[in-house]
Amino acid sequence: MDKIACVEMYHVRIPLDKPFYPSWIPGYPQTENRFDLVRVITESGVEGYSAGPAIARERAGLGTLIAPYLLDMDATDLPLMQQRLREMSYLGIRCHWIEPAFWDIRGKLENRPVYALLGGNPVPVELYASTGEVKSPRDRVSEVQKRYEEGFRCVKLRVHDFDVRQDIAQVEAVAKAMGDKMKIGVDANQGWRVTIVNDAPLWDLPRAKFFADACADLGVSWIEEPLPMDDYEALSALTAYSRVPISGGELHSSGLPELKMMIERRCYSIFQPDACMAGGIGQVMEVTRLCRKHGLTYSPHTWTNGIGFAVNLQVFIASGFTESKPLEYPLNPPSWTVPKRDGLLAKPFFHDNGKLEPPKLPGLGFEIDGRQLRKYGKRFFRMSKLGLKLFAVRDKGIRTALEIDRNRRRFGVKARP
Template sequence: MQVDSVAAIPLSFPLEDGRAFGHARGVMDTRSAMLVRVETTTGEVGYGEALAPPQTTATAVEEVLAPMVEGASPYEVETLTERTHQEAYNLGGGPILQSAVSAVDIALWDLIGKATGEPIYRLLGGQQTEAVTPYASTMYITEWGEDPAEPIERAVEEGFTAAKLKIGRSVEDDVERVATARELLGDDAHLMVDYNGNYRLKQAIQSANALEPYDLTWIEEPVPPEDYTGLRKLTDRVDVPVATGESHFGRFDYKRLIADHGVDIIQPDLGRAGGFSESRFLAKWATTENVAVYPHVWNGAVGVAAALQFAASLPSYPHNENVPEPLLFEFDRSQNPLRDELLDAPLDPTGGSLAVPQGPGLGVSVNEDAVERFRTE
């Protein structure tokens, strides 16, 4: 089995006027993704996805990665990251090329899974996993000034038992939003917050301390992702676990986070951190330092499916059945047809449980008509 062709497919969906949303650093008015479609000489097809500017990332796939992969076996996938650092060493660690590598890597693993008849999480060494616990990623900062209670009320109605909210505009606003969510979700729900790196160190400490009564499961990106010193100081000074990773790209970015215990939790995004191959490397490395791993997931349908397979492969080390810990999985609740309409059978996170596809590869079927509907040139 050899790769015959690699196609990069930029996707885009503009939101309605006045419906932009986002986080403390700003709002967005378009959902986008970049798919990679890899076909073998015998006609098998694998899909991957990057979470990055679609047109620019597509160019990186076409100009740098396609020549490396075409004619090769999909089983050579785990050499792809190293090859980019060797053969495109001026670009190998950059976010665009790393995101492009992620999409190609996912597609190649999808092909391997289809060739072997196994879901990817089993190929990665994961134990039999039927489902994960989804948490609603919600309460965004909106252009239209949405009442913060409304998205949490919807999440509760949909059966979510965990949620993550956007905060980071002021300590007072943080407390108001978290208090609202905790009251609506109840005392037993897992509750996380995401600052999107909008605070300096002392602001983040003040906020974390003010939120301590609300029993947060973790705080995410409290300071900018490039502020490694601030992350380390914050992790040492607050009791709530500190998480980051969505804006880090591969092993060299993660080196200081893991080796120096800069955070308690790393959050590789499968569409940015290097796909399955690099994320598996990061997860095993994190285990050696007793750092937890929960993937960041804010992707389209293929990216969500990839993250779900990765999450199902993660070990519970050092915990066993005596320390039960749910396998929490992020599921964005904002409008995104690139997530909801690209699969023949969309993933359903409602009801408090999200099934892990057991079919070969990613375990999902991509609707190619829908792909063409959202394709942009």
């Protein structure tokens, strides 16, 4: 047992060298790699980290919700931590992004990487270069050729045009230029469509089938999120119809229950839950087991930031699916580069010829560079156990605060009622 002594949260903003135009938010120039970092410190001084992508300062008040749920709990009791996150979610705030920090702590206490805790073997991982912007066929071909020269043998394109013929033209240009040298995946980013700046195309089943037929003829390896993430019926119909495997499932914030149902309905052939977004490492590991049981494949979404990549790398290695499909490696130079993506990590995850060796460090496999955190991070929340007592007195008054404290100590803590 190692109890949680302190919870800290940082808002991190790493400026990009050039604006990045993500295909999934048409018309929006992203100028920073922006995320919130959580640091959980135990009584023995072990630090666990995790991170969640941020739009603005939407988590500014979140510390006063999460710290009282977590402080003085056993950080190594992962079912208990899952239960606490579940309790936090009842009023609509889902915090799965915090859960990997407890695996980080447990790995550091046992001096083993998280994938080893989960029963995985230290195998090298093949990566695919995941592009992030929509491009003209000509620009896309030259981008893919660069990735090929860097050692990648698999790439994922982004399509997001109102005219399906433009989408197909881009895929066709790359398929013709690269031949058998490069496997191609295509992400339509229809799962969680965003129209906050510009409008975005909205696919339906006939368009998805038409696109899937064209991709099959061009030898595409998988099509990602061609339909809304909760249109289960259409997804199952498309997966049954398509000659190209259909993938998705990255941001299902309700986690395992919904993903289990989608596996049973065969909504996708390849499931891609992101362990920072879709239930934490514990629930996503269960998803990987269900995929295996049902003869399906798993390969996670990783496009958030370097810490999110590290988390999903651990789960991918643990899953035993490393032979089935390469792992997403977000890369869109000159804007979204490895130093910017992994800007807080002491050692960024630079690929070697499109591959990565399994991390050797205990826990999630990275160390935070304190200098970089001071430079790009701003701490906006800190609460220790003493801080919680003072907070409770201020928030509830001394009588109620003392009563809660007494009751809590008398009944102890349980993962399950």
